[in-house]
Amino acid sequence: MDEIIEIKEEIQPEHKHHSTEKDILEAAKRVFQIKGMYGARMQEIADEAGINKAMLHYYFRSKDKLFDAVFQDAAKNFFSKIRELLNVDKPLLEKIEYFVENYVELLMKNSFIPAFIITEVHQNPDRIKNVFLESGVNIEMQFISDIKTAISLGIIHPVDPKQLIINIIGLCVFPVAAKPIIKTMLSFGDEEYLKFLESRKKEVSKFIINAIKVH
Amino acid sequence: MDEIIEIKEEIQPEHKHHSTEKDILEAAKRVFQIKGMYGARMQEIADEAGINKAMLHYYFRSKDKLFDAVFQDAAKNFFSKIRELLNVDKPLLEKIEYFVENYVELLMKNSFIPAFIITEVHQNPDRIKNVFLESGVNIEMQFISDIKTAISLGIIHPVDPKQLIINIIGLCVFPVAAKPIIKTMLSFGDEEYLKFLESRKKEVSKFIINAIKVH
DNA sequence: ATATACATTAACCAATTAGTTAGTTAATGC
DNA sequence: GCATTAACTAACTAATTGGTTAATGTATAT
The missing domain is CATH 1.10.357.10 (Tetracycline Repressor, domain 2)
Structure with a gap:
């Protein structure tokens, strides 16, 4: 039956652009650290990360949550x-x-x-x-x-x-x-x-x- | 032509009456120093000073100029x-x-x-x-x-x-x-x-x- | 009293903003 | 194949913001 084991080795789930969340965090870090919570713009962070602004809300629900992730880190x-x-x-x-x-x-x-x-x-x-x-x-x-x-x-x-x-x-x-x-x-x-x-x-x-x- | 030179001497010694300008500056100081340039709101400064928001622009032309006055001081x-x-x-x-x-x-x-x-x-x-x-x-x-x-x-x-x-x-x-x-x-x-x-x-x-x- | 200049206000406006939506694409599972 | 889910986008919205305006008040000097 299963003598032949599928060694499909999911070692790398490697979904396409798996780095999006990290890209966002690093872009947000760069922008927030210079401009601060209130001086920073979500659009600027999106541009910095090279993605659509809606993705920021897809991965982190709000500006405050995104900021907090950056700050806590x-x-x-x-x-x-x-x-x-x-x-x-x-x-x-x-x-x-x-x-x-x-x-x-x-x-x-x-x-x-x-x-x-x-x-x-x-x-x-x-x-x-x-x-x-x-x-x-x-x-x-x-x-x-x-x-x-x-x-x-x-x-x-x-x-x-x-x-x-x-x-x-x-x-x-x-x-x-x-x-x-x-x-x-x-x-x-x-x-x-x-x-x-x-x-x-x-x-x-x-x-x-x-x-x-x-x- | 210009024999009569307007020596209008704009030596206007301060705004005589009530110290609205000073009130604004002190209210702005309080708000800006806590919330910063981008976190502060003109409306909040006006409320803090107990005056109409338009007065902020009457005395200081813009938020940036008001902020700068506070900061420089x-x-x-x-x-x-x-x-x-x-x-x-x-x-x-x-x-x-x-x-x-x-x-x-x-x-x-x-x-x-x-x-x-x-x-x-x-x-x-x-x-x-x-x-x-x-x-x-x-x-x-x-x-x-x-x-x-x-x-x-x-x-x-x-x-x-x-x-x-x-x-x-x-x-x-x-x-x-x-x-x-x-x-x-x-x-x-x-x-x-x-x-x-x-x-x-x-x-x-x-x-x-x-x-x-x-x- | 009246003209004049300053002081003040309420209402408005144009621009910007965070956040949403409805729909598209692409990978995964059956 | 087909259905399901995750990743992604463009366009939109509702609310907020700094700033303006036009009208009104108020004091002073003539």
């Missing part, structure tokens, strides 16, 4: 990366060096994300809640206890761990979030600005460690 | 305050303490401004240029030479003055710009968040001075 990525970098197994001071170097690098490659997230969370603070709800745990518990330990061992001066975390993140994120302002304020061209960020990979961790280390 | 205020605080006559380390304390205080009272400026400059980088064009001078020349002097006197370690300025400003601005994110990340209620900012008035300058001072 960007935000989760952004924050899970912070957690990942802060949870490597290193002594505190090395961990800080490691974090700054890699996080600035990541930010340079995704330079729209910080201003995008700040914008949308400022205009609709509720949107951030889902991001942290799903990711579950209270973010930097591990890192906070690293700091407390280092303090009690006399490696660093006493500091409020939460203040320190915000200092570290802020020193990395701010110059990217405020890119056009900094370029204008300091009369930087594109190249100078990039060099400026590049040096921060080392400078910022030196700055932080100087500030907290017991000599 | 906010941004000029914001940046001239930085300059003012950085130009007091104090030794560098005291100046940093003075700046941080007063700037954080100012930011707490105007907590929407940072995210507002970051948003609009991100979405339309050109808008920032006029702000600096009019204010003229290259911002912190004085402060930069303060830093250079302090380095050559051996008061602080060698640092790139521009990096230091961005560090100082970023440490003050970031926690305000990212307010809803930080509140969620660190599980802060309104009160705890305010306390958190309040302690930064002292903590941030200690942090900075520790980082740069030669002991």
Whole structure:
């Protein structure tokens, strides 16, 4: 009967243009991240994706749902990366060096994300809640206890761990979030600005460690 | 022909009576700063000001011009305050303490401004240029030479003055710009968040001075 | 009082927008 | 073959938006 098994190998369902949904998401990402929820136009996203506008509503029911998909994805990525970098197994001071170097690098490659997230969370603070709800745990518990330990061992001066975390993140994120302002304020061209960020990979961790280390 | 030159002196000293124009500007400020250029509605601004929508176009010709008036005002205020605080006559380390304390205080009272400026400059980088064009001078020349002097006197370690300025400003601005994110990340209620900012008035300058001072 | 210039309003308009619909095409299953 | 479903499109709609207009009020100076 069925000795001969149809090895039809549906390995690749490979429906024709299976990438439409992904195309939409990536087009939407590009448009939303620059123009924001209200500045973006569904037609522009459709054009960017090279498809009919009705497809946006076919795959995602509304502008808000499409936007939320883009936002959640960007935000989760952004924050899970912070957690990942802060949870490597290193002594505190090395961990800080490691974090700054890699996080600035990541930010340079995704330079729209910080201003995008700040914008949308400022205009609709509720949107951030889902991001942290799903990711579950209270973010930097591990890192906070690293700091407390280092303090009690006399490696660093006493500091409020939460203040320190915000200092570290802020020193990395701010110059990217405020890119056009900094370029204008300091009369930087594109190249100078990039060099400026590049040096921060080392400078910022030196700055932080100087500030907290017991000599 | 033109012997009689019309010296009509359009020195019109302000619109004398009721401050409709100012009412509009303040209502527009409130709405734009929360919802942004594209999220704001002219009708909402009119309602907020308690006047007819046509008056918005009577005093400011278009939404863009009204927005620009609001933005320029906010941004000029914001940046001239930085300059003012950085130009007091104090030794560098005291100046940093003075700046941080007063700037954080100012930011707490105007907590929407940072995210507002970051948003609009991100979405339309050109808008920032006029702000600096009019204010003229290259911002912190004085402060930069303060830093250079302090380095050559051996008061602080060698640092790139521009990096230091961005560090100082970023440490003050970031926690305000990212307010809803930080509140969620660190599980802060309104009160705890305010306390958190309040302690930064002292903590941030200690942090900075520790980082740069030669002991 | 009356002419004049400014201030204000309600009603309207043209353009744009997110979202819908009804129908077409193409692949899959029987 | 034929039916069913998913993927896709062009054209449309209902609502909203920034902006205009024409008429009216109001104060001031002559």
